[in-house]
Amino acid sequence: MKKQKILLTNKERQVCEVWTRVMGYHRPVTSFNPGKQSEHADRLCFTEQVEG
Numbered sequence: 788m789k790k791q792k793i794l795l796t797n798k799e800r801q802v803c804e805v806w807t808r809v810m811g812y813h814r815p816v817t818s819f820n821p822g823k824q825s826e827h828a829d830r831l832c833f834t835e836q837v838e839g
Contacts, residue, residue: 804816805817
């Protein structure tokens with residue numbers, strides 16, 4: 788089965804609000820100051836490996 792490419796125009800797109808946990812509570816990234824937004828953009832995701 789061949790994958791079909793989905794093309795959207797800018798009118799069809801909508802803004803996705805990203806939230807993250809900071810110091811035990813959740814906040815939208817858009818409320819961060821520019822320095823904190825830059826730090827958030829540099830974060831890397833990882834998966835912790837369980838020993839045993």
